[in-house]
Amino acid sequence: MVLADLGRRINSALAQINKEPVIDEKVLEALLKEIVYALMESDVNVRLVGSLRENVRKAVNIQELPAGINKRKLIQKTVFDELCKLVDPGVEPYKPKKGKTNIIMFVGLQGSGKTTTCTKLAYHYQRKGWKTCLVCADTFRAGAFDQLKQNATKAKIPYYGSYTETDPVQIAHEGVEKFKKESFEIIIVDTSGRHKQEAELFEEMKQISAVVNPDNTIFVMDATIGQAAELQAKAFHEAADIGSIIITKMDGHARGGGAISAVAATRSPIVFIGTGEHIHDLERFSARPFVSKMLGMGDISGLMET
Amino acid sequence: QDGRYENITGQKELTERDLAPVMANMREHLIKKNVAADIASHLCDSITKNLVGQKLGSFRSVHSAVKLSMEASLTKILTPKTSVDLLRDIAQAQSESRPYSICFIGVNGVGKSTNLSKTCFWLLQNNLRVLIAACDTFRSGAVEQLRVHVRNLNMLGQGKGVELYERGYGKDAAGIAKDAISYAKANRFDVVLIDTAGRMQDNEPLMRALAKLVTVNDPDKIIFVGEALVGNEAVDQLTKFNQALKDFSGLQSPRQIDGIILTKFDTIDDKVGAALSMTYTTGQPILFVGTGQTYTDLKNMKIGHVVQSLIKG
Numbered sequence A: 001m002v003l004a005d006l007g008r009r010i011n012s013a014l015a016q017i018n019k020e021p022v023i024d025e026k027v028l029e030a031l032l033k034e035i036v037y038a039l040m041e042s043d044v045n046v047r048l049v050g051s052l053r054e055n056v057r058k059a060v061n062i063q064e065l066p067a068g069i070n071k072r073k074l075i076q077k078t079v080f081d082e083l084c085k086l087v088d089p090g091v092e093p094y095k096p097k098k099g100k101t102n103i104i105m106f107v108g109l110q111g112s113g114k115t116t117t118c119t120k121l122a123y124h125y126q127r128k129g130w131k132t133c134l135v136c137a138d139t140f141r142a143g144a145f146d147q148l149k150q151n152a153t154k155a156k157i158p159y160y161g162s163y164t165e166t167d168p169v170q171i172a173h174e175g176v177e178k179f180k181k182e183s184f185e186i187i188i189v190d191t192s193g194r195h196k197q198e199a200e201l202f203e204e205m206k207q208i209s210a211v212v213n214p215d216n217t218i219f220v221m222d223a224t225i226g227q228a229a230e231l232q233a234k235a236f237h238e239a240a241d242i243g244s245i246i247i248t249k250m251d252g253h254a255r256g257g258g259a260i261s262a263v264a265a266t267r268s269p270i271v272f273i274g275t276g277e278h279i280h281d282l283e284r285f286s287a288r289p290f291v292s293k294m295l296g297m298g299d300i301s302g303l304m305e306t
Numbered sequence B: 001q002d003g004r005y006e007n008i009t010g011q012k013e014l015t016e017r018d019l020a021p022v023m024a025n026m027r028e029h030l031i032k033k034n035v036a037a038d039i040a041s042h043l044c045d046s047i048t049k050n051l052v053g054q055k056l057g058s059f060r061s062v063h064s065a066v067k068l069s070m071e072a073s074l075t076k077i078l079t080p081k082t083s084v085d086l087l088r089d090i091a092q093a094q095s096e097s098r099p100y101s102i103c104f105i106g107v108n109g110v111g112k113s114t115n116l117s118k119t120c121f122w123l124l125q126n127n128l129r130v131l132i133a134a135c136d137t138f139r140s141g142a143v144e145q146l147r148v149h150v151r152n153l154n155m156l157g158q159g160k161g162v163e164l165y166e167r168g169y170g171k172d173a174a175g176i177a178k179d180a181i182s183y184a185k186a187n188r189f190d191v192v193l194i195d196t197a198g199r200m201q202d203n204e205p206l207m208r209a210l211a212k213l214v215t216v217n218d219p220d221k222i223i224f225v226g227e228a229l230v231g232n233e234a235v236d237q238l239t240k241f242n243q244a245l246k247d248f249s250g251l252q253s254p255r256q257i258d259g260i261i262l263t264k265f266d267t268i269d270d271k272v273g274a275a276l277s278m279t280y281t282t283g284q285p286i287l288f289v290g291t292g293q294t295y296t297d298l299k300n301m302k303i304g305h306v307v308q309s310l311i312k313g
């Protein structure tokens, strides 16, 4: 599944160094070449891949290593740590508070999976006993309100939206105020897809954010995205202060490497991944276990203690 | 420009060693532009092969020789090898008194329904009568989405109007498409645009259902809708959509993707690599690029621009 292919390749590159009689710069460079290629094939941002390569070279300075140190283990551990850094910003994810109103706003590029994921997340909290609802602040996309309404109805989640009001800021405001009064604990606000090249759309997002005043803004990214991810993620972060990331469409073949660059661009953790079109298809995500799993825990567990 | 390589004189034959560092840079450069890594490698390998043994001649540097050769290759890959004149094909169908059918396929959320609607607008502008078949019977709001588009498009008052053919949710898509085409024939529509549900290329049941829709209806054009945002996955998507159409059709000569609409071209700046990945993988032309979310945001791709975006630093 997820990133398994990438994991296998990196793992076999790492295993290769166990077979080398001497670990010298040549061996290290060959390993790095293999890893760099595997990462680029998985859409990891080229710049991030470059700095990963530099960081490993610096940390494993073969010429200056004291004798007796286990070079293999050092290299393997450094690579593992660097991979963790790619997916782990070292920030605690936002946690909603019971008995209080927690407002979560969804933003992202067109078609990334916001509306689908909104309902999945609402359903997730509802099942855990939170009083949860949805607000549709997408007045742009054809059928957007119907989509949210049908999803919410299936999941029996209260929702707010309008067929006639064309101002998303107004609807967001009304919906959030209404549900706040009714003491909902989790209010999830869905917004239209947008992209950094259209300043007006970003301005609209800022205005919605200003009236909604979200406790957490979730950036939704599609696992298939390539090298355009980083700049989009940066721009969204600057305009909307992203707090968490959800990567969708991880049920396919895509390795999600492009979307991962959003972690560095927003300094925000990936909190869930979407693994299908159905309401249950949402999985919690945490970075380090993920990387261990990706590299095949069995092989890597030994070197985590060094 | 590239001082490191000045010592190679115009008379010396280029060797793989001369080319290797330049090609390594070129490869990374293409990947930065969002060309799939494998395709960047193949391209660089084939250019190396072409240049090895050639004299540098009038080129100022290895770099400029590589650049020129790359430009030529990119242009060749991006240039359509088959006709992209949809209107002519439609006129042909008209002369046979039958509706011309176009099926839009692709993974989730790439812009199938929106760009189907833009295509409809363009057809209306060309004075054609269009039927839209709502064959995404799965995704919430998919039918209403098309209904809104049909209403908007009719309000624009272009051409001979558009109608929606829908049977709600949960029904068999292949059957609805078939009924829509019959309805179009009986009611003298010029074109039927078939919207399908998004699906992951690895999802076998859904891919089988798509192959069935194609086999049952044998549409005149199968258009793959792919987004310019997609990275390496472009290759896998196209390969597996074609593979599924072949494997699950049960036919001797199965249908394949006939052309591509590359959407969200307005969201990627100069990272236009997906255009190359998709044409390289299929050998099929990009019929249109989607450049925004309104009906007029459907354009012909300018091959020269794409090549320049790929090459420039």
Ligand SMILES: Nc1nc2c(ncn2[C@@H]2O[C@H](COP(=O)(O)OP(=O)(O)OP(=O)(O)O)[C@@H](O)[C@H]2O)c(=O)[nH]1
Binding pocket: A108, A109, A110, A111, A112, A113, A114, A115, A116, A117, A138, A141, A144, A191, A192, A193, A194, A248, A249, A250, A251, A252, A273, A274, A275, A276, A277, A281, B108, B109, B139, B198, B200
């Ligand atoms: N396979 C799969 N499909 C998904 C997943 N998440 C969303 N989708 C599909 O992706 C498509 C787009 O999802 P939407 O929720 O409409 O995306 P959006 O971001 O709200 O789109 P806009 O509002 O137009 O910007 C739909 O077909 C969804 O069913 C996922 O995790 N896996």
Ligand SMILES: Nc1nc2c(ncn2[C@@H]2O[C@H](COP(=O)(O)OP(=O)(O)OP(=O)(O)O)[C@@H](O)[C@H]2O)c(=O)[nH]1
Binding pocket: A110, A111, A141, A193, A195, B106, B107, B108, B109, B110, B111, B112, B113, B114, B115, B136, B139, B142, B196, B197, B198, B199, B263, B264, B265, B266, B267, B289, B290, B291, B292, B293, B297
């Ligand atoms: N910026 C931009 N957005 C686009 C373009 N084409 C489509 N979109 C947007 O992408 C989102 C998804 O479009 P849809 O047409 O619903 O995609 P789809 O492939 O039909 O989605 P599913 O049926 O759910 O698989 C919508 O928000 C569209 O407005 C484009 O060329 N540029």
Ligand SMILES: [Mg+2]
Binding pocket: A114, A115, A116, A138, A141, A144, A190, A191, A192, A193
């Ligand atoms: Mg939406």
Ligand SMILES: [Mg+2]
Binding pocket: B112, B113, B114, B136, B142, B195, B196, B197, B198
């Ligand atoms: Mg659709």
